[in-house]
Amino acid sequence: MNPVVEAFAFLLGFLGWLMVGVTLPNRYWRVSSVDGNVITTSTIYENLWMSCATDSTGVHNCRDFPSLLALSGYIQASRALMIASIVFGSFGLVATLVGIQCSKIGGENYLLKGRIAAIGGVFFLLQGLCTMIAVSWYAANITQEFFDQYYPGTKYEIGEGLYIGWSSAILAMCGGSCLMCSCSFKEPGEKKHYPYQPSSRGRVVSTSSRSVNTNYGRNAYV
Template structure:
């Protein structure tokens, strides 16, 4: 029971609602937000493992790219779950607010919903960027960088002397 008293000493008691007595859309929104947290955690771990600067996984950059792409998929799933949960909850709040025959407590859209929409949008954008950045390219299409500067301000050639470096600059052009 949840009881309250007023200034005259009268007690008003009502049954305390259980978490399982909540409406179905609130329970579904909670489940979607828990799934969103799990997807975000998996996405964060996969992205950290898949980064090229990470020592986990060795020097296999193809595998690291695929792991980072899986992290992008997890971030997309996180954003979609969050967007569905927040939008569904906001739609029900709006529907109850404008219903003249609804006798329960009428809530309004608050800051939490705006934060949810912003975080869902950022998660979807981040997952999309991560997927697009990790798209597979064949190693034949990669052009090796022909020169690598050393610490003594000399330029060392990585290519064999018989190969010519295609360039738009003359011999006296400096960068």
């Protein structure tokens, strides 16, 4: 395992996890479109938790979604996926911090530490997948409503929160892939040598006793 690759992968995973924490409370997941509107008096922007509006004077007004069951299915699923992403990222940070070589946590058993680091890479991959699915699903519904000519409601465009989510997913998946690839290869000095264990009878036959000179004549056995 290369310590530089491990440290770089840990940095990518940490940045991805940090950006997920920025994406989740970001209010600009979708922003109302001005396409086709001659006069725009207010701008509406939403995320997974609330809907906000701002008028031409700059006054903001936000309200939480009143009911969880009244929300669309993709919003509920995106909430669950984003929360799962943060949980997976937390587990990945802890496992990677224990498993990398430059950390003294967990002793000096580098074989075990490498396996723990690989588990951290799996958690980072799960984090990136959950974030990518949630953000892409949300964006797909925005574009579907935007290009639907018969949609009666307010049409929205993709906000900055989704771009941050996509970036965090890519960073997390790159960090997890680097960890798993670096832990799958072993250098010659990292191989673990096992000592010779005697047989179950508790007796070891020495190889030197087999090299005794056996060129004796027949008279030697009389």
